[in-house]
Amino acid sequence: DLYSPALVPGLTWDAYRPFVGDLRMSRSDLDRLGMSALDAEVAEWLDAGDSPAFFTFGSTYTPDPAELLAAIGRACRSLGLRGLVVTGWGLSGGDLPAVPGLRVVPYADYDVVLPRCAIAVHHGGATVTAAGVRAGLPTMVCSAFFDQPFWGTQLERLGAGTHVRHAHVTEDVLRSGMRCLMTEPVRRRAALLGERLRAEPDGTPAAADEIDK
16 A cells, blocks of 8 residues: 555554555656656746745646635745646646746646645645655645545644645635644644655555565
């Protein structure tokens, strides 16, 4: 199973279903596929100010992407944060307006970008959740379906973030959740959790070894 002992402490299984940890592609594989390079303009934007808040909602359906983007911008400005928004499918509909303080991109390598951010707000998919935890980021999960509510609840239980349902997201909900992520206890707990996850072996070769057995 790909569950990590750091993220799901105390969970055990049997010898036929071992825990292998986080599954991820190697840096060389990402380089070969052209998925790891940081866009020069995004890198320049990151270098030009404080670490931003990171946002993505993956493929989650968003009825009004422009309004959600505007709400993200207002929440960020009220907290003195810049925002890096990865549109994915959920925020890619229609022409998105330029919002002061936000940088909007269609794709980003989480392992490259997240360590340069201050907090993360996302849908709670396993991939982005693991990457955010590895980066030590306090995280607000806005879940919609599948395993997303589990990861959001788990991060909240571990004291490293907060969880709401995507359908309940408003500007006020975003602002409240982001303010929670900026508190010292949550920041400290997220940093400790990141240290623990980074110390675990890469789950991908571990899974391959188990299959070989």
